[in-house]
Amino acid sequence: GAVVSQHPSRVICKSGTSVKIECRSLDFQATTMFWYRQFPKQSLMLMATSNEGSKATYEQGVEKDKFLINHASLTLSTLTVTSAHPEDSSFYICSASLTGGYQPQHFGDGTRLSIL
C-alpha cells in the first residue's frame, strides 16, 4: 500500500529556531500533499495544500511567511516553521494521495514539535 514517511518524528528546540519537517511519499507520486496541525485533544486542522511545482495554498489564518512550504518533487514536500515560538508547539501531520479523486489520503506518522 501507499506509504507516507514523515521526518523527524519529534523535535524539541529553543524559541526563535527554524524547524524543517519532511513529508515523503515512498512508493507513489503525489501531485498534492497536505499539511495539518493538531493541538492537544483537538482534531486535525488543515494548514495548507502543497502543490508540486507551484505555490502552496494556505488556509485562512495560517501565516504563509511563518510556515514555509516547498514541494519540489512529486515525492517530497517540506514544511519549515520559521522563528518558532512556544505557541507553535503542536503535532504536525502531512498526507498525500495518488492523483485522481477516488484515491484515499495516506498520512504520515506526524511530527511532534515542542518549542521551549
Add this chain to the structure above:
Amino acid sequence: KQEVTQIPAALSVPEGENLVLNCSFTDSAIYNLQWFRQDPGKGLTSLLLIQSSQREQTSGRLNASLDKSSGRSTLYIAASQPGDSATYLCAVRLGRDYGQNFVFGPGTRLSVLP
C-alpha cells in the same frame, strides 16, 4: 461551512462488545467520507473510505455506513478488542479538486477494557 461532529467524545467498553461510533456533517454535498484511527502521538491510519454514491463499506470487523441525505455516518466495530483502543476520526472530503480537502471531526476516544 461544513462542520463535522462525532458522538460520543469518549467511550469505554469491555472487551467483546459490539459498538457504534457516530459522525454527523452539516452539508450533504460531500465527495466522500473516510474513517481513520489515530493512536496516541501517532499519525492517522485509514480504515474505510466511502464514496458519496455508496451506502457502506466493510473491512474485517469494521463496517461503515453513509447516509448522505441525513448527513450521518456510523462506524460499527464488532467483537471489540483491547487493540482497538484509539481515537477514531471521521472526515468528509468536499470535492475532488486538490483545493477541496478534508474536514475532520473531533474524534471519539475509545477504550476497550480487557
